[in-house]
Amino acid sequence: MKGLTGSHVLVIGVGNEIRADDAVGLHVCRVLKGRLPDHCNVVENSGDGANLMELWKNSQVTILVDAVRSETEPGQVHRYEAHQRPLPATLFQNSTHAFGVPQAIELARAMNQLPQTLIVYGIEGACFDEGVGISPLVELAGRKVAESIVHSISHNFSIEL
C-alpha cells in the first residue's frame, strides 16, 4: 500500500486486565507503545463490538490482538486476514462480550464498514481465571506478536514509521 503513514494504521489490543491471560492483547499494546512512533494509533479495548466498529471505521489498516482459547498450546499465535474471510467461529469465544470481536467483524463486513486491511492475531491463553498477571509463555508470545506487528507495518504495508 503506497502513500500510507503510521497515522493510517490502528492497532487494537483487546482484553480484560483481571482475567489473567485474557489481558495479553493489552500487554501487546503496552509493548508497542515503546516501539511505534506516537502518530501510530495504539488502543486498548475491552472487546465491545460496537465500539470496535467505531474505532476502525476510518482506518485503512487495522491490526487487532486478542487472547483465544482453542485446543492448541499456550502461546500459540494464530494470524488471520479478517478482511478476506470470517474468523473461525469458535476461536474467540472468550471475548469480553457476546457482541464481541467476531460478531463486530461480520457485522462490519455486512455493512461495508470493514477496514481495507484487518489483520487479527489470536494468542492462545493458558489461564483465564480471575487475577492479574499473564503466564510466561503467553507473555513471550505477546512480545513476539508485537515484533511481528512492527515488522509487518514497516515491510508488508510499506508504511514509513
Added chain:
Amino acid sequence: MPANRTIDVDALTRVEGEGALNLKIKGRKVTDVKLRIYEPPRFFEAFLRGRHFTEAPDITARICGICPIAYQMSSVHAMENACDVQVTGSLRELRRLIYCGEWIESHALHIYMLHAPDFLGYDNVLQIAQDNPKIVQKGLQLKRIGNELVTLLGGREIHPINVRVGGFYKVPARQELAPIEDRLKWARKAAEETTRWVAGFKFPDFEQDYTYVALSHPDEYPFNEGRLISSSGLNISINDYEDNFIEEHLAHSNALHSHMKNGRTYVTGPMARINLNFDRLSSSARKAAKQAGLKIPCRNPFKSIIARSVETLHACDEALRIIKEYTPPPEPAVQVLPHAGTGYGCTEAPRGILYHRYTISNEGNILDAKIVPPTSQNQGRIEEDLKHFVEENLGLSPKKLTWQCEQLIRNYDPCISCAAHYLKLNIEREQA
C-alpha cells in the same frame, strides 16, 4: 411427545457472560431448572480488602465493561455515605448525566444487537443487517451517542477514569457539553422511533405475579438515589437492604442468589423501574410508553424491550435537561476525609439495582466489601419464569421452545460475568 427426549443447544449467545442453563422436563412438569452462573463480584470483594477507599471506583468499574458507571456510582455513594459527605448541585447533576450515557449505550446494545433478533425471527443481528442495514445502523448510532456521553464525562468509554469519591477529577465547561446536545436530540428522536418499532413486535402471551423492586425518588426517575420500594409495599432506606434481602449460595452456581426475606424472588431492572416510577418519567417518555401500549402495571416480561426503549428516551430527555441547566461546579470534587465506619450505596444500573457496602478504617482502608449485582438478584426469578413458561408451552416444537427460553432469559439482559463465553442451554425431556 416422545419419551426421554433431550434437547441440547450448544450455546445461548447474546447474553453477557458465561454460564449454563439446564432444564429437566418430565411429562407436563418442569422438574428442575438450574441457571449456573459464574460471577466476578465475589472475587472483587476480596480484592478490595486492604485497598484505599479512593480506589474503589476504579477497581469496581472493571467488574463490567458494559456498566462501569453503575459500579463507580454505587461505590462513590457508599464511600461518601461512610464518610458523612453528600454530593449535591452540579456535581450530582453530572453524575446523573454520565449515568444517562450508560443507560443509552447499554439499552441500545441490548435492544438492537441482542434482543430484537428474537422477536424478528433472526438468529442474530448480522441477519438483520443483511436484510435491513438501516435499522442496525440506527441502533449502533444510538449506542455510540451513549458512549460519547460517557467518554465526555468519564475520560474514556471503557473503564472510565474521571469519576472519584467526592465528584470528578475534571468537570466540563458549558461549551464542552454543547456539541453533544445536537447528537442527543438525534438520539431522542431515534429512541422515539425505537419505541414505536419494538411496540410492533409480537409478544408471547405470558404474565406472572412479580414482585418488582426499584429505587424511588420523590422528584426524579431513579438513577443514583432514592429509597428502595417494591410492588408489595416495601419502602426502606438502602442502608436496610441486607435486613430485607437475603443472599443464598446454591450448589449449582458459584454466584449467590438473592431473594426477599419472605422467600419470594423479585425482579429488578427496567420493568421494575417503569412499573414503580412511571409518573416520574419525562412527559415524552410517558407519552411514548402509552402509544406503545405499555399498560402499567405490566407483567409480561417480554415487554421489557419496550420498557428499555422508553427508558432510553427518558435518558435522552434527562441528559438534554441537565446540559441545558448546567453551571459548572466551583470545584470538580468535594473533599471527603475518611473515618472508621460503614457506608451503603445503591444505584440503578441499566439491568437493575446494584448494591455496595463498605467498611473502612480511620485511615480509609477498606476492611470489608459487599457487592450485589442486579443479575444475581434476578436469577431466581429467571428460573421461575422458565419453569412456568415451559410448563405453559410444552406444545411448542423443541426448536421454538428452546428459542423462546433463550428469549425469556434475554428479557432480563443478564450480565452473568464481565469476562467471557456463552451460556450453554440443555433441555432434557422424559415421559412422566
